[in-house]
Amino acid sequence: MSRSRGRRLGRAGIRDVAAAAGVSITTVSDALNGKGRLPEATRRHVREVADRLGYRPSAAARTLRTGKSGLIGLTVTTYGEEPFTFTEFAYFAEMARAASSAALARGYALVILPGSTRQSPYDVWSNVALDGTVVIDPSDRDPVVTELVRQGIPVVSDGRPCGDLPVTAWVDNDHEAAVTGLLDHLAAAGARRIGLLTGTSTDTYTRLSTSAYLRWCERKGQDPVYEAYPAHDPCAGAVAADRLLARPDRPDAVYGLFDPNGTDLLAAARRYGLRVPDDLLLVCCSESAVYAGTEPPITTLSLKPGRIGTTVVQLLIDAIEGAGGNRPVQQIMPTDLIVRASSQRRRSQTTISAPRSPEQHD
Amino acid sequence: MSRSRGRRLGRAGIRDVAAAAGVSITTVSDALNGKGRLPEATRRHVREVADRLGYRPSAAARTLRTGKSGLIGLTVTTYGEEPFTFTEFAYFAEMARAASSAALARGYALVILPGSTRQSPYDVWSNVALDGTVVIDPSDRDPVVTELVRQGIPVVSDGRPCGDLPVTAWVDNDHEAAVTGLLDHLAAAGARRIGLLTGTSTDTYTRLSTSAYLRWCERKGQDPVYEAYPAHDPCAGAVAADRLLARPDRPDAVYGLFDPNGTDLLAAARRYGLRVPDDLLLVCCSESAVYAGTEPPITTLSLKPGRIGTTVVQLLIDAIEGAGGNRPVQQIMPTDLIVRASSQRRRSQTTISAPRSPEQHD
DNA sequence: CCAGCTTGCAGAATCGTTTCTTCGCTCCTT
DNA sequence: AAGGAGCGAAGAAACGATTCTGCAAGCTGG
Numbered sequence: 093m094s095r096s097r098g099r100r101l102g103r104a105g106i107r108d109v110a111a112a113a114g115v116s117i118t119t120v121s122d123a124l125n126g127k128g129r130l131p132e133a134t135r136r137h138v139r140e141v142a143d144r145l146g147y148r149p150s151a152a153a154r155t156l157r158t159g160k161s162g163l164i165g166l167t168v169t170t171y172g173e174e175p176f177t178f179t180e181f182a183y184f185a186e187m188a189r190a191a192s193s194a195a196l197a198r199g200y201a202l203v204i205l206p207g208s209t210r211q212s213p214y215d216v217w218s219n220v221a222l223d224g225t226v227v228i229d230p231s232d233r234d235p236v237v238t239e240l241v242r243q244g245i246p247v248v249s250d251g252r253p254c255g256d257l258p259v260t261a262w263v264d265n266d267h268e269a270a271v272t273g274l275l276d277h278l279a280a281a282g283a284r285r286i287g288l289l290t291g292t293s294t295d296t297y298t299r300l301s302t303s304a305y306l307r308w309c310e311r312k313g314q315d316p317v318y319e320a321y322p323a324h325d326p327c328a329g330a331v332a333a334d335r336l337l338a339r340p341d342r343p344d345a346v347y348g349l350f351d352p353n354g355t356d357l358l359a360a361a362r363r364y365g366l367r368v369p370d371d372l373l374l375v376c377c378s379e380s381a382v383y384a385g386t387e388p389p390i391t392t393l394s395l396k397p398g399r400i401g402t403t404v405v406q407l408l409i410d411a412i413e414g415a416g417g418n419r420p421v422q423q424i425m426p427t428d429l430i431v432r433a434s435s436q437r438r439r440s441q442t443t444i445s446a447p448r449s450p451e452q453h454d
Numbered sequence: 455m456s457r458s459r460g461r462r463l464g465r466a467g468i469r470d471v472a473a474a475a476g477v478s479i480t481t482v483s484d485a486l487n488g489k490g491r492l493p494e495a496t497r498r499h500v501r502e503v504a505d506r507l508g509y510r511p512s513a514a515a516r517t518l519r520t521g522k523s524g525l526i527g528l529t530v531t532t533y534g535e536e537p538f539t540f541t542e543f544a545y546f547a548e549m550a551r552a553a554s555s556a557a558l559a560r561g562y563a564l565v566i567l568p569g570s571t572r573q574s575p576y577d578v579w580s581n582v583a584l585d586g587t588v589v590i591d592p593s594d595r596d597p598v599v600t601e602l603v604r605q606g607i608p609v610v611s612d613g614r615p616c617g618d619l620p621v622t623a624w625v626d627n628d629h630e631a632a633v634t635g636l637l638d639h640l641a642a643a644g645a646r647r648i649g650l651l652t653g654t655s656t657d658t659y660t661r662l663s664t665s666a667y668l669r670w671c672e673r674k675g676q677d678p679v680y681e682a683y684p685a686h687d688p689c690a691g692a693v694a695a696d697r698l699l700a701r702p703d704r705p706d707a708v709y710g711l712f713d714p715n716g717t718d719l720l721a722a723a724r725r726y727g728l729r730v731p732d733d734l735l736l737v738c739c740s741e742s743a744v745y746a747g748t749e750p751p752i753t754t755l756s757l758k759p760g761r762i763g764t765t766v767v768q769l770l771i772d773a774i775e776g777a778g779g780n781r782p783v784q785q786i787m788p789t790d791l792i793v794r795a796s797s798q799r800r801r802s803q804t805t806i807s808a809p810r811s812p813e814q815h816d
Numbered sequence: 817c818c819a820g821c822t823t824g825c826a827g828a829a830t831c832g833t834t835t836c837t838t839c840g841c842t843c844c845t846t
Numbered sequence: 847a848a849g850g851a852g853c854g855a856a857g858a859a860a861c862g863a864t865t866c867t868g869c870a871a872g873c874t875g876g
Contacts, residue, residue: 151583153862155514185547221513355747385717515832
């Protein structure tokens, strides 16, 4: 009872526990953290008193002393004011969910932070103590990443970094292999001219996918047939789909790079009286389960955002805890082509199907 | 240069800035925070030196001293090991996105935390300093909420709390009005017997919606026709939809309480040879934009999770900053019935429609 | 019987800020 | 000329934990 100066009503501190248990604060700390050399009896006693007082250690004090906060930043490149674009929403949501889950399983929590940083005033970035950061799709010479690395904070990115961005590690899909495999699948189903619905932006996903398409075309001796549109605009996709099917050299199969392209293309095909899959084979990249239920169900390429999120966090925590010393700092994750009716030439006529079978949900 | 003891390489502290600028640490702190009485020249000088040294104040130290962390918890009731159930995914994702955005706009960041707490060891909850918490759909006598309130931390819930849970404030939709309005809409479109696809769980959403339905039926003198299924199981919905349409007293309109019910019901209707909307009117509660593109487009009830997320955060931050003293601590948010073809008796024949019109996106 | 080891615990420094208090100085007023 | 007001800045006490070091007692062994 050295000094009992104006206790805040709500919370008991380590000093209160020490006083109540008749021991020193060192003993309380050691007992609660399983450190030091204490007999089990003392430990139990201290724990008991702490429980009775409803003691919770101050996270801020612990962080200050130990230098570890147990917090991992998750940056989300913001387009305009909003985090996520409409087209990437499902991907981000699932990725963030998995990342959060993986972090919690290892005792860390995720903090959602903006992709940009207002540097001059104190922004939210400098107001939170981070052990590490996950950054989704970092841009070329991303100032946030550069600053974090300068501070010695590990950074792992989802998507390979452009340029010479100095991230600690990264995880990405094998986009080249994914697109090639998918085009082979369409060709095997009888496609003679495969079209592409792509984006106008320069992010790695769009770039790698498109160039893989072009290379495939060159190898197979097919003229590329594609339409590009600004992917962040949800309306533009429908228009681009329309354009693609209105071309004189109309493709007999289409791959759409973005999530809503499947419904866009289906609607466009309907307008032009094209039957899917008889007149037009369809595949799009999507994480949405709705394509299992469309008429006909549409084949999708899943990037497996769940696995990516999990892996990114594992890599980051390994780096934080110094356990990942000599392991590879980049990891390529497989994609998953979910083949449905839209990409297979009809064999049997449509039958009355049983209630929808369970989508396997990673 | 009082003590220049082993500087960690990465980071400069306030002391280093003070030394480099030839002033005291008090002056540095005041200059950088815009406090105290300092001439502009000194402020500028200090800021300059701080910039040059790449000084970042320690968030932990500041939090320890001021008692404010700028962090808001977002709990997610976990079912089993995973956050979110499949059926609520879109709602949660959108709500979390809006909440995060609103928090960032006011200088706070969101921390994603699990709904449960392992109390005896140090869990992630006690490892993070929170200024307040948003809890989604708290259960009756939620231990997390109780503990937080005991610690004097403001808690605002999305969804009215069950029982006498002592939350600081809550936000919810007017489920009664939403269901009533929706049923009136269906009746106006010619429905004689409206069925309901509902859940077996006891959360407030399911309970309030179902009882609103039953009361509406009683008022209108209609026999209730409903099927309940465990909403967390994505397959069970299709089966329940089937059961509902297989009944001898088959309804001529159906409202499905959960997101996937729209596609489930559409598929079931197709199996039974029922045309929508001619033979069966359809509405479901969903945040998904895909129902704008189904054949036919399906009328949906949106709970406006974005608005809810924003409001919850505003209320919480007001409480944290003590600005919400005399304002109401609960807020009812309107829902939005997005009327599409599935709930209107066909007037004109289907025409070639123009490319999908932009969904207004909140 | 005493040096030396182990055990059980306490003291006090430390983490990096914010902020309360103090203090010297200048200038103005009467 | 003395006293007060006001400015500019420094000193030092928190904030609440962790942890290094030290100290007294109780054993053991030669």
